[in-house]
Amino acid sequence: MRTTALHYIIVQKQKPMETETKLDRLTMPALGKPSKIDIIHAQQSKLANGIPVYSVNGGTQDVVKIELIFPAGSRQQNMPLVADTTNVLLEEGTTKHSSEEIASLLDYYGAFLETSAHHDYATVSLYSLGKHFSKVMPVLEELIKLPSFPQEEIDVYLTNKKQRFLVEEKKVRVVAARNFPALLFGDNHPYGHAVRMEEFDSIKRENLVGFHKGHYSSNGCTIIVAGKVKDTVLNALSDSFGKDDWKGDVEVDGKATEIKPSGEKKHYMPKDKALQSAIRMGRMLFLKGHDDSIPFQILNVILGGYFGSRLMSNIREDKGYTYGISSGVVFLKEAGYFQIASEVGSDVCDKALVEIYKEMDRLCTEPIPEAELQLVKNYLRGNVLRSMDGPFALAERFKQVWLHGLDYSYYEKYISTLADITAPQLKDIACKYLQKDSIYELVVGNKKS
């Protein structure tokens, strides 16, 4: 039975000495000396108009990714869906080119556009081969500066988006994910709001035009460049985005909304005949830069953050209640929260819940065995290496501290905490944050079956 991470270490210790010639398949080969982790920093520069540019030059392929970040997320919007819709519609037509023409141009040079709106910010990214970069850069410039938000495109987008919304609503996992944050933040808070079908109907063209004007301009913009970043790339960037022709009155921060968590901890949304029920559990935490942030993240990995986690070992690998269960920490600019997610057989949902609470409780009452802790430390060290492999990954690492007002010292602290943290310290963290009565619970599905 595989309930702890100890098993093979025991095998190793009990192994009798063997002759040198026979291949020893019982003992794990000695691990290499952990290499020092060099964190390659993004280089900072500024365009003439003051836009900060962070670049990570490297990699084997002649490719470039340019990411423009704007304070244009749901926290900055004054009505639901505006941030998201504005972001998507940027590529659906400019004053010079139609949606189809824009796509054609990018396709022709094998470039890809990626738009995404989050709670605290929105991004527009362009991926291009180095050799075609100068050809596609003006397209990016045009759709950031001169989007025309054609009514026809807005209508098609919203109609089809509503349909997809309906299809997604059929998935217990999606319904749980959409509704869980409201329990922690309240439905009026931008971090907690669960989008409703009728909200698609209130979006008007002027909302998008206004939101674009207020949030997609040079004074709120930050640029991250990664890949083979040659001078020609930086020059093209400067030509397109370095001038003063796209200044605006940026509303960087949205209005502060009060956090109003649900009075009840346990919630159930029935879905008749669902074969599986989706579970979401969790609680409010702290900001990414908080003193407990890194220790809690390590604790989270032990609980549900990797394949060998306690939740996976118990709920999947021992009981077979689910195909997967995981826990994670979500850091937003103004808040952080912890959540567990799974889809379990509806008939075993109650049993799974009992086991999940049991695993949280075990972390509060029993110190983590040394071997398990060491394993997680090794695993996470490998993960740090993996997460910094290649220019795109390094750019992402930079973004993930920059967004939270942190710097590279965060990763140094992460690596040193990983080396030094002890089982008693983790137990204290568990006691502080994983008490059963502090946990919100949402089940979407069919508890009766």
Added chain:
Amino acid sequence: MIQFERFTLANGLKVIVHRDTSTPMACVNILYNVGARDEDPEKTGFAHLFEHLMFGGSINIADFDNALQQAGGENNAFTNNDITNYYLSLPASNIEVAFWLESDRMLSLAFSDKSLEVQRSVVIEEYKQSYLNQPYGDVWIELPKLAYKVHPYQWPTIGKEIDHIKHAVMGDVKAFFQKFYCPNNAILAVSGNVTVDQVKALCEKWFAPIPAGNPPLRKLPVEPKQTQARKLELERDVPVDAIYKAYHMGARMDQSFYAMELLADILTDGNASRMYVELVKNKKLFSEISAFTLESFDPGLFIISGKLSEGVSLQAADEAIQEELKKVALAQVKKEEMEKAKNKTESSLIFSEMSILNKAMNLAIFEVLGAAEDVNKETERFTKVTEVDLLVEASRVINENNCSTLYYRSKTKANGN
């Protein structure tokens, strides 16, 4: 361009090494030449269930995952109709741990009863999560069944029915391992910060002692040419009607495959694609539409799937798709459309080579398809396709008598027809 070296051990294990010193990591990809197409029609879903069991302990190592995580590694695996593929990444300095782990489970599994019992349940939950408790999930059970009458592509990788998984017993597990999990039925691809000499030495040490097996020669029934249109209607609790059309096409390594891939791009990839512009934007018949091939090794399917807009009948949607398809079957696509599709494909290939894991996986897959060298011929094979080739292939494939059509009706009639 992926540089690599290849050698074969005495027991038949093929090894491919790609060195990339820009990374501190290494990837080990091991592909077993067995997929759902090799299953007994009465015991389907077995190749995939077996993939789960490969993590349930091997003869000398109780727990694969724990050992790998101890070495800072991470892994996953997938099974499809054609192959079973296991891959892991870890700091290159710990590469030997990967060889120790992978060679032990090739040598023999622990065959634990507990593991079989648990993984049967896990796979049944996976079945529910991916196929039964998802809107439109059972399309991938029903559509292949309609399109294939004799070839084993007629069942999905996860299995024809949950009962096949429920009834798997230890005897089946052992027999399956004996039959397919031997060095001469596998390809090992290693990429990252390693040297060829290092990999050779590690292979000699860990894999060479494993005896060769007798993998069966694959003799699959050939799907007879479809001569009549096939239709199926399903009614389910989904919010909107959907349509699926599956046309028989060539195998993965046929030159015709590349034509169909480009055609799929031209039809539905991106805001400037034909069907997107015509059927989603202009005529507003669909909320989404996509064309794709299944990339199967044996002759496969070219699929068009779409979700209908409110008030559109399945009949009208079907006719509109056929009308668009007729255009590409009757006249050459424009030179510019072709160029765009080719450039996009080339660019995707270049981006995909940023990852050492992708490189290892692709080398192994092309090796099992014939020769790892072919991984570097993909761009050329796409470039070679002319507008005339595409027309010839489209007119051969696009034909209702070569098509299986599935009308997936909404029971709740949210789209009001």
